[in-house]
Amino acid sequence: MGDVLSSIPGASVKPFTRVALTSVGAAVAGSALAISSLAAPAFATVESPNIIEPTPGSTQINIVGFNDFHGRILDGERFAATLLQAQQGFGEDGSLVISNGDAVGASIFESQILEDQPAIDILNQVGVDSFTQGNHEFDRGLDDAAGRLQNATNGPDLAANVTKADGSKPFDEYALFTINGVTVAVVGAVTQETPSLVSPDGIAGLTFGDPVAAVNDVAARLSDGNPDNGEAQVIIASYHEGGPSSNVPIETNLANETFRHLTEDTSADVDAIYNAHTHQTYAYDAPIGDTTRPVIQAGSYGANIGQVVLTVDAAGKVTASASSVVPTLAATAIPEALKNDPRIVEIRRIVEDAKARADVLGQEVIGTQTGDITRAKQYEPGSLTVDPATGVTSGGTVTNQDDRANASSLGDMVAQSMVESVNGTGRFEADLSIMNPGGLRADLIDDDGKVTYKEAATVLPFANNLSVATVSGATLKQVLEQQWQTNPDGTVPSRAYLQLGLSDAFTYTFDSSRAAGDRITGMYLNDLPIDPAAEYHVALPTFLAAGGDNFRALTEATSVQDTGLIDLDAFVDWVKAESATESRDVDAPTGLVPDTRRNGIEIGGYPFDAPVACGDSVTLSLSGFDLASLGYIQNSTVRASTGVVDNTGTESIVTLGEAPVLVDAPNKAELTLTIPEDFATDTFDVLVDAAPSGSYAIIQVLVTCDTGSVPPTTNAPEPTTSTPATTPPVADDGSLANTGADANALVGGLVAAIVALLLGGTVIIVRRLRMRGE
Structure with missing residues (x-):
């Protein structure tokens, strides 16, 4: 079988035979599925958040997927242990592990500074069987994606909808696996928006086609009975694209045209659909004709895995399925047997080595600063000293290092860096920028006048993409109103107020004594009043664009464009540029200086x-x-x-x-x-x-x-x-x-x-x- 399959154009083949499941070990009580073994129609069940256990006497294919890992290597041990645990009931030979894109890119400092090699090493170590390309795999262009990255992964790397100018495809369209005697195909496709998310120069000559059309084309060939162009009994669609919302009824996400297209227009030959890209969490039993199939996305950053179990009959036809979004194990919950698994031990070594190397590489000086640029503080009353001539404060006993209810020089500076970075691409236009205070995790302390790469990375550790959200002036007012925090159910969270960082050109007035929803009394951009009916383009982290920190009004944006910029990378480049700019005043400090003005x-x-x-x-x-x-x-x-x-x-x-x-x-x-x-x-x-x-x-x-x-x-x-x-x-x-x-x-x-x-x-x-x- 391997020799025949390996000659099929566009396919990558892993032609080993998985061991058939003939017996089942002890199942976790209460989590075993009661799935009908009747032949067709197949109906899906949703088992989140439990690990799905095998059904005795059935032939099943266990698919363990994840998406948008983004080099989160510090949690690599927990993540790998979860992937391995989800395979135990079925045996690793009865399981398939797939990455659905953005395994690398937008990574944390310890992985990003090492070109994400630690992340790739961890995923290889845990046995990922296929890697669908995400937009971040193209961050450094096609040469890097199809060269360095593709050679580094144990692969195969998949992207059925990516075509070069000469009509050839730089990646395999699909990969074939034999599991329990059943031929399983994984067909990969990346978001069609990739050209707007990465540098155009790096992908010149590439066409990113409709991912659904590409998957359907491959699925038709794999189901036409012609062994010369590949055949598969079970087909899995791995899309690096997804729906806009987590944990909502499927009808809510179906209102989004992209998700509807993925869910309803993907060929009925496809037995299960994995989503990615939008960092959402959902597991659906989605209708398709007179049956259903799983549609699943597992969030991001290794926080979950997405498990799909397909039951097949003697002819390899899917008769039932189940899906589950399973949270990653806590460090204290990793079983001892897994802690001592040689692969986990090696992953532990990879992480420690990456941390040590990053500590050294992070000492690169990227700029200069004059004065501390910090988050807001709370001080012991009466402990501050104030210079009567300048008003500058000093000393003081800090009782809260991170007062997220107050404005800060760091929050406003990061916001300004975002709007300038986005506009500097020449591909996007932003009028203002907002930054959530919880995204700032450290201060820039002027201990030697220098700013290092690691200091910048410690300020912005989450590696969020930067987006541009288009909102009305009325929606912008709602966003500011939501600084006074409420949960979706109307309750007030423990942090009752969160102060947004704001770019320089935006100012506003408020009156906290007024009723909720009516506290913002005026807004100005470039010293002109905001028009409630006009549209404004707001640069912001993807976390905020998705309504994070209860800023739910941002989900009312008429459009959200992912710029492809990572907040840390953009901030580092901005610091370099600011530090290289000569002051017009020879007596003025150069580099970064604290903002003194509140917006x-x-x-x-x-x-x-x-x-x-x-x-x-x-x-x-x-x-x-x-x-x-x-x-x-x-x-x-x-x-x-x-x-x-x-x-x-x-x-x-x-x-x-x-x-x-x-x-x-x-x-x-x-x-x-x-x-x-x-x-x-x-x-x-x-x-x-x-x-x-x-x-x-x-x-x-x-x-x-x-x-x-x-x-x-x-x-x-x-x-x-x-x-x-x-x-x-x-x-x-x-x-x-x-x-x-x-x-x-x-x-x-x-x-x-x-x-x-x-x-x-x-x-x-x-x-x-x-x-x-x-």
Whole structure:
């Protein structure tokens, strides 16, 4: 049989005969399946989360699959033990172990720095029988995927839908295995979106076709009775593509066209379908004609395995099936016999060796920094020292190293690195970026002025891909509202508030005393108000794009594009670029410097839906204008100002109020805003800023006056709202430039240039502030 099969084009063959199952060892009580052995129709059962045990007297094929391992080698021992345990009842010769793509790439530091060779070594050691290609296998281009990686795996490597310009296929379409006397085919296909997920140069000349069409074509050949083009009695589709949601009814995922296509349009010749790519967890008994078949995905990062057991009759026809998503064993739950298995012992050695080598390689210096750039902290009251001249804090007894309820210099810097990295590809456009605080796992401490690769990798250890989610302005508001956390059932989690890191161009105001869902009172992008109906492109980790950390509004995105960038890789490249950029100010520090400005300020007491008359005053309660990172600036003054332009084109800044921040009550202040009597009826953008940090926010104030002595502008336009911008423009002095400034806006009386005022040693930037007389 082996000699015949090995001559079939497009096939990879493992032509050994597995031992037929004639007896069964002790089954786990309560987990043995009661599956009918009647010949056809076949019906699936879902057994999650138990390991499926054999049915005595039946011929069964045990398939143990996993997906999106992404080089998670530190859990390699637990993962390998689970793969081996799931085979024990059937015997390893009665089982088939398959990888469904992204075995490597987007990996943790210890594997990534060694080009994922430790991950490949672990998977080879545990006996993976076939490797379907994922998009991350193409991270370094076709030469690496079809060369180094394909040669390193014990293979075969599969991708039926990938074709070169000359019509040849760089990977096998399928692999054949003989298990218990039954010929089993695994047909692999990668997501058709791969070209948008990796560098175009690396895959030039490749075509990524419809994965379903490719699988169906192979399945038809394997079922046509012609031994010259291959034959299989059982066919498994291994798709590196999947549904968008975990643990939901199949109807929910079927609403997604990609998942529906995989599930309903895959040929009935296929007996089971493995999914991947979307990192979701599900096991379905999916209808196909007058029968059903398993459709399964096992999450990601080695956290689960996906087991499918097929019962076959004497002719090799599937008569019943069962599927289960099985959680990976805890370290303390690995049986002693498996701990001492030579393969597990070798995996343990591989991991320890990789860790030791990574510690050395991680010392590569990728950039420089001046000052600590850290997560938010909580301090023992009264323990901080504040420099009266600069407001810079020092010392202090830290009681919480990772205060996820507060803004940080590190969170905002990582967010800024993401938006710049995504836009730097030239393939995507992002307007802003958000970063979840739990994704930051360490600080960048300035102990020697240098940033090493390992330090960056320790900050961002999860190796998330970066995505671009397209959301409406209204959805963006919901995302910010969900910083006040609730679980899906409405309960409040132990972390009741999570502060998102935000890129520089985005600011907002909030009032925590308002009702849930109505706390965000204003949002600005590039100093233009967010339009609830407009679409904005948000760069973010895939974890957030999937609604992680209860930011469920992000699942309402009209589209989510995987950029193919890994957060760590993008951050490292960004640090290198920032450190190589010469400062415009010879006295300014180079490399990374801490952000001193907070993007969101709490403003209470302002009647946002009511006008203010000329000559009247409104007292605002301000808070949350300080960061909480090591060395943050404690502000001493708050101020409100607006810009006016008369019909001669003369611009000026009007201060509407100013107040000190009391030393014994930091991070909050009462600011009285007074509208001059000579103002005209109009809506004003009022800048509320804190010095000396430069934190600011913008509020719109509706002013009503009987008359106005300020000369009115002519042909003034209606107030405009923001439109998405590709990259926040930067002024020559390094501050964010005013946007949306064109000739019409200038004629209309909008202040289109940056107006800088010096107050207490800090520059106050007034952007898009306007006044229009009636």
